[in-house]
Amino acid sequence: MPWQRYTSCRWAGDQRHIQGAYVSDTVIHIDNLENRFGTTVVHQGLNLSVMRGEILGVVGGSGTGKSVLLRSIVGLKPIDDGDIHVFGQRLAALDRRQRAAVERRFGVLFQQGALYSSLNLLENVALPLVEHTPLSRPEAEQIARMKLALVGLPAGAAEQMPAALSGGMIKRAALARALALDPDVLFLDEPTAGLDPISAARFDQLLLTLRDALGFSVFLVTHDLDTLYSVCDRVAVLARKQVLVADTLENVAATQDDWIQDYFHGPRGRAAYASMKENR
Numbered sequence: 001m002p003w004q005r006y007t008s009c010r011w012a013g014d015q016r017h018i019q020g021a022y023v024s025d026t027v028i029h030i031d032n033l034e035n036r037f038g039t040t041v042v043h044q045g046l047n048l049s050v051m052r053g054e055i056l057g058v059v060g061g062s063g064t065g066k067s068v069l070l071r072s073i074v075g076l077k078p079i080d081d082g083d084i085h086v087f088g089q090r091l092a093a094l095d096r097r098q099r100a101a102v103e104r105r106f107g108v109l110f111q112q113g114a115l116y117s118s119l120n121l122l123e124n125v126a127l128p129l130v131e132h133t134p135l136s137r138p139e140a141e142q143i144a145r146m147k148l149a150l151v152g153l154p155a156g157a158a159e160q161m162p163a164a165l166s167g168g169m170i171k172r173a174a175l176a177r178a179l180a181l182d183p184d185v186l187f188l189d190e191p192t193a194g195l196d197p198i199s200a201a202r203f204d205q206l207l208l209t210l211r212d213a214l215g216f217s218v219f220l221v222t223h224d225l226d227t228l229y230s231v232c233d234r235v236a237v238l239a240r241k242q243v244l245v246a247d248t249l250e251n252v253a254a255t256q257d258d259w260i261q262d263y264f265h266g267p268r269g270r271a272a273y274a275s276m277k278e279n280r
């Protein structure tokens, strides 16, 4: 029983105070992960945990393997070594049916939004419900309308095609689809990329509000320093094939590492920090 193994580990009983709420569980634990493409080693000896209810920001230079890490957890990239435990279950030990049950508890928003261009917003959001639940199409569409409202889209948006929408609306619709099955963990790959600063800030605020209301955990790959400062409980830095540090933003920013110092204390980092202080 893999979960029994956890009970003797330091992080199993770890209690953290995250934005006003105590969380006491690890939902994802990655142990000694290795990922390769041919002779290119992307991850080696990578360790990381995601705690229940937290928003974990994942940062690192381009090509350090943030998206590959996300894809490994959600089952889109077979890992080459190590272990990933999700909800106390070792992924490699699960059969197809068990794995599908775990993956059903994930919501994923990919970098490009990834809506089906031939389906309107309502059909896009209803699709996972039609495919993965016994709901009838009218029932699925009723829930899809609620999800579209939840992310702040007007009722009239349901019948619109993705091509007719702004970037911010597409991100919201993609978020509605990621939330369709009421996930326990939401995976977001650069959700604010390509958005203007006002739309990006609104998206960040929406994410925070939904997390506080619904209590899911978030694995958030981002380059956006404003997002890190405004929504993340902890930040993990990927560098040199591993997670260099995973801690509060304050502790991460104080870590003595050239990339971290450049990233958090360069001009953009200082501006994001100043903006966060101003908005508090």
Ligand SMILES: Nc1ncnc2c1ncn2[C@@H]1O[C@H](COP(=O)(O)OP(=O)(O)OP(=O)(O)O)[C@@H](O)[C@H]1O
Residues within 6 Å of the ligand: 037, 042, 060, 061, 062, 063, 064, 065, 066, 067, 068, 069
């Ligand atoms: N399907 C693939 N085949 C071969 N190599 C790949 C594949 N997917 C990713 N890689 C390589 O893995 C490495 C990590 O890629 P990944 O997309 O995870 O980086 P990233 O940190 O998300 O980068 P960015 O911040 O630029 O999006 C890169 O060197 C990339 O070329």
